Amino acid sequence: xxxxxxxxxxxxxxxxxxxxxxxxxxxxxxxxxxxxxxxxxxxxxxxxxxxxxxxxxxxxxxxxxxxxxxxxxxxxxxxxxxxxxxxxxxxxxxxxxxxxxxxxxxxxxxxxxxxxxxxxxxxxxxxxxxxxxxxxxxxxxxxxxxxxxxxxxxxxxxxxxxxxxxxxxxxxxxxxxxxxxxxxxxxxxxxxxxxxxxxxxxxxxxxxxxxxxxxxxxxxxxxxxxxx
Amino acid sequence: xxxxxxxxxxxxxxxxxxxxxxxxxxxxxxxxxxxxxxxxxxxxxxxxxxxxxxxxxxxxxxxxxxxxxxxxxxxxxxxxxxxxxxxxxxxxxxxxxxxxxxxxxxxxxxxxxxxxxxxxxxxxxxxxxxxxxxxxxxxxxxxxxxxxxxxxxxxxxxxxxxxxxxxxxxxxxxxxxxxxxxxxxxxxxxxxxxxxxxxxxxxxxxxxxxxxxxxxxxxxxxxxxxxxxxxxxxxxxxxxxxxxxxxxxxxxxxxxxxx
Amino acid sequence: xxxxxxxxxxxxxxxxxxxxxxxxxxxxxxxxxxxxxxxxxxxxxxxxxxxxxxxxxxxxxxxxxxxxxxxxxxxxxxxxxxxxxxxxxxxxxxxxxxxxxxxxxxxxxxxxxxxxxxxxxxxxxxxxxxxxxxxxxxxxxxxxxxxxxxxxxxxxxxxxxxxxxxxxxxxxxxxxxxxxxxxxxxxxxxxxxxxxxxxxxxxxxxxxxxxxxxxxxxxxxxxxxxxxxxxxxxxxxxxxxxxxxxxxxxxxxxxxxxxxxxxxxxxxxxxxxxxxxxxxxxxxxxxxxxxxxxxxxxxxxxxxxxxxxxxxx
Numbered sequence: 001x002x003x004x005x006x007x008x009x010x011x012x013x014x015x016x017x018x019x020x021x022x023x024x025x026x027x028x029x030x031x032x033x034x035x036x037x038x039x040x041x042x043x044x045x046x047x048x049x050x051x052x053x054x055x056x057x058x059x060x061x062x063x064x065x066x067x068x069x070x071x072x073x074x075x076x077x078x079x080x081x082x083x084x085x086x087x088x089x090x091x092x093x094x095x096x097x098x099x100x101x102x103x104x105x106x107x108x109x110x111x112x113x114x115x116x117x118x119x120x121x122x123x124x125x126x127x128x129x130x131x132x133x134x135x136x137x138x139x140x141x142x143x144x145x146x147x148x149x150x151x152x153x154x155x156x157x158x159x160x161x162x163x164x165x166x167x168x169x170x171x172x173x174x175x176x177x178x179x180x181x182x183x184x185x186x187x188x189x190x191x192x193x194x195x196x197x198x199x200x201x202x203x204x205x206x207x208x209x210x211x212x213x214x215x216x217x218x219x220x221x222x223x224x225x226x227x228x
Numbered sequence: 229x230x231x232x233x234x235x236x237x238x239x240x241x242x243x244x245x246x247x248x249x250x251x252x253x254x255x256x257x258x259x260x261x262x263x264x265x266x267x268x269x270x271x272x273x274x275x276x277x278x279x280x281x282x283x284x285x286x287x288x289x290x291x292x293x294x295x296x297x298x299x300x301x302x303x304x305x306x307x308x309x310x311x312x313x314x315x316x317x318x319x320x321x322x323x324x325x326x327x328x329x330x331x332x333x334x335x336x337x338x339x340x341x342x343x344x345x346x347x348x349x350x351x352x353x354x355x356x357x358x359x360x361x362x363x364x365x366x367x368x369x370x371x372x373x374x375x376x377x378x379x380x381x382x383x384x385x386x387x388x389x390x391x392x393x394x395x396x397x398x399x400x401x402x403x404x405x406x407x408x409x410x411x412x413x414x415x416x417x418x419x420x421x422x423x424x425x426x427x428x429x430x431x432x433x434x435x436x437x438x439x440x441x442x443x444x445x446x447x448x449x450x451x452x453x454x455x456x457x458x459x460x461x462x463x464x465x466x467x468x469x470x471x472x473x474x475x476x477x478x479x480x481x482x483x484x485x486x487x
Numbered sequence: 488x489x490x491x492x493x494x495x496x497x498x499x500x501x502x503x504x505x506x507x508x509x510x511x512x513x514x515x516x517x518x519x520x521x522x523x524x525x526x527x528x529x530x531x532x533x534x535x536x537x538x539x540x541x542x543x544x545x546x547x548x549x550x551x552x553x554x555x556x557x558x559x560x561x562x563x564x565x566x567x568x569x570x571x572x573x574x575x576x577x578x579x580x581x582x583x584x585x586x587x588x589x590x591x592x593x594x595x596x597x598x599x600x601x602x603x604x605x606x607x608x609x610x611x612x613x614x615x616x617x618x619x620x621x622x623x624x625x626x627x628x629x630x631x632x633x634x635x636x637x638x639x640x641x642x643x644x645x646x647x648x649x650x651x652x653x654x655x656x657x658x659x660x661x662x663x664x665x666x667x668x669x670x671x672x673x674x675x676x677x678x679x680x681x682x683x684x685x686x687x688x689x690x691x692x693x694x695x696x697x698x699x700x701x702x703x704x705x706x707x708x709x710x711x712x713x714x715x716x717x718x719x720x721x722x723x724x725x726x727x728x729x730x731x732x733x734x735x736x737x738x739x740x741x742x743x744x745x746x747x748x749x750x751x752x753x754x755x756x757x758x759x760x761x762x763x764x765x766x767x768x769x770x771x772x773x774x775x776x777x778x779x780x781x782x783x784x785x786x787x788x789x790x791x792x793x794x795x796x797x798x799x800x
Contacts, residue, residue: 113321114316114318114321114322115321115322115323115324115325117277117282117316117322118314118316118322118323118384118387119324119335119336119339120282120301120302121280121281121282121309121313121314121336122309122313122335122336122339122340122387122391123306123309123310123336123339123340123391124302124335124336124339124340125302125339126302128339129302132324132335132339133324133326136326137326266670267670267671267672267673268641268669268670268673269640269641362752364752374505376529376530377530378529378530379752403667404530404667405529405530405696406529406530406696406737406740407698407737407740407741407742408529408736408737408740408748408749409529409748410740410742410748411740411742411746411747411748412748412749414742414746415747415748433669433670433671434671434742435671436699436742436743437742440742440743440746441742441746
């Protein structure tokens with residue numbers, strides 16, 4: 001792949017970068033998904049006033065420009081958590097509202113189904129309903145949200161790092177490499193920006209495929225394959 | 229006795245409020261078979277859900293063996309819950325598609341914290357109930373979409389009976405099933421009634437079934453027309469005893485009854 | 488003289504992860520012009536599959552063999568374009584649960600018009616035909632056009648679906664479980680409507696597990712058990728004196744007769760035995776029953792029964 005602007009081998013740097021960026025992105029996405037699911041399940045299970053309060057709070061978070069809000073969080077927490085930690089927090093806290101809404105929506109329709117009434121009839125508490133019935137049914141939606149958030153998180157990390165607010169410049173995150181590459185473009189160093197970009201794409205596809213496999217094999221077929 | 233007094237329930241619909249049940253009263257005695265008939269849309273399912281404490285009425289009361297129901301839905305006390313179990317019309321939507329049939333049968337016990345602790349005992353309990361409703365062992369491992377409607381409804385019956393309820397409400401138990409499965413389900417219920425006092429409210433649109441199997445049949449439209457002063461539908465013990473006697477001693481020269 | 492619909496040795500098997508589910512094995516039935524045939528069996532015995540096989544509505548993982556001829560024309564090897572001409576115009580389906588086969592967010596007028604036009608009628612012709620047809624079925628086109636499905640009663644919904652099936656003047660109408668989940672009053676209405684369809688000259692194939700409906704409709708009856716037809720004959724003969732033990736035991740289960748269930752369960756369609764499928768539940772079984780699959784043997788009064796007990800005659 002050649003070398004970058006200061007002579008470091010680009011291939012080695014990209015490989016390193018993939019590892020760093022993916023780790024950060026996956027952890028950030030997990031944080032966002034965890035918060036979103038928790039909030040959504042809380043609102044959906046408890047209903048009533050709790051639901052109203054929680055969802056209005058979600059709206060407040062969602063209405064912020066999540067990029068700017070992320071920058072605010074970075075500025076606040078970078079000294080305490082370091083670059084990587086702050087990025088994870090920033091992405092985590094800005095990406096949960098949409099998932100919370102999706103989860104709550106799914107839950108609202110799930111609650112109407114007769115087997116939930118049957119479970120209530122059998123003596124299930126709300127906690128039991130959430131644990132035994134809601135969460136397993138939500139897993140596919142949550143998994144999908146996770147898969148979609150990871151590449152998004154990578155883009156955010158690269159944007160924050162480009163602005164100098166994310167990982168320290170010497171660390172080889174894909175974002176930093178791209179940032180460096182951006183600067184070298186004018187000088188003709190097109191490859192420095194290209195390969196990290198490709199790496200991001202491939203990483204996103206790989207996670208997507210993994211998620212598909214997980215979904216296919218770990219979950220029973222719900223619809224029947226035929227009707228007699 | 230399970231009694232409901234002056235139950236009224238209405239729902240919000242696009243065209244305004246719809247009254248599903250209007251001042252309906254009924255009384256089901258222990259060990260009795262009460263049939264509830266009426267056309268579709270007449271509020272039978274709504275009344276069933278209220279009596280099973282899944283839905284709160286707008287007004288009226290439900291009393292189970294002397295204890296008045298004060299809390300409805302998910303917050304209702306477990307002990308009270310276990311006294312009345314409801315079986316739904318369409319088994320396929322009444323079980324969680326992600327649970328295996330065996331797991332679905334034991335789920336209420338597990339949810340209530342009264343399932344046996346040891347795995348071996350759980351399996352034994354499951355298999356004994358499965359045998360009672362006519363399910364073979366291999367079916368217990370399957371998912372709902374891998375078994376037929378009839379088998380699934382047997383599982384739902386086992387699920388309800390495993391809680392040892394005092395009253396069973398069957399909301400169109402077999403209208404989607406063939407006659408043989410219907411007969412098998414009712415035979416199991418009758419056998420349980422022989423062993424212990426189980427009151428059964430059989431909700432059906434099949435008038436012939438209600439007339440032949442139940443001790444007494446009420447039309448929901450008549451229930452709603454009653455004023456508070458009138459006697460709610462009650463059992464006539466004499467009739468009930470006579471019918472059960474007839475069942476136990478089938479006469480070999482009895483001709484099949486005409487439709 | 489050829490019958491309108493001739494099904495010969497039709498076998499349908501689904502390839503699934505658990506093996507091949509043999510839903511139909513060498514089923515042969517015929518329906519005459521303007522005649523009524525009931526196909527009776529428990530859900531899971533292959534009844535709905537038969538309806539779908541006739542209209543070629545089966546999914547892709549199927550093995551189909553045999554022949555289905557409508558007015559002499561073989562249906563199983565028609566191209567999709569040719570099939571479209573048959574479906575709806577010569578052969579129509581009234582599916583289970585009318586409410587769920589109609590679009591809930593679209594007014595009925597549009598749906599009815601679309602159904603009529605799909606049969607080749609122009610818009611003007613469609614409106615005329617629909618007005619006429621709905622009128623005969625007791626509905627007013629203007630009244631239903633502006634409404635949505637949920638605003639009509641169950642009986643009216645059924646009539647709409649019937650109209651959609653009849654608008655192309657089909658030669659044969661297939662009704663799949665027309666009374667599933669309906670209350671006694673609606674069963675009455677449905678039975679009447681079905682008889683009206685028959686009176687208009689269309690042949691009628693009714694798939695049902697509802698024995699009372701079957702008895703009311705009359706005609707001829709084919710009883711399905713574990714993918715095979717085990718009895719065929721006049722409906723009245725079946726209810727008076729069923730020839731096959733399964734039929735007999737099934738009628739005994741009726742609450743107004745003995746209300747006695749048949750012990751055991753039907754065999755899995757993935758593991759059909761190589762002998763009479765009812766043998767292990769049959770109170771009259773003898774040695775030959777577990778050796779091979781019986782043929783359909785003639786029994787008095789125009790009935791055929793797949794039972795070795797009738798083999799001698």
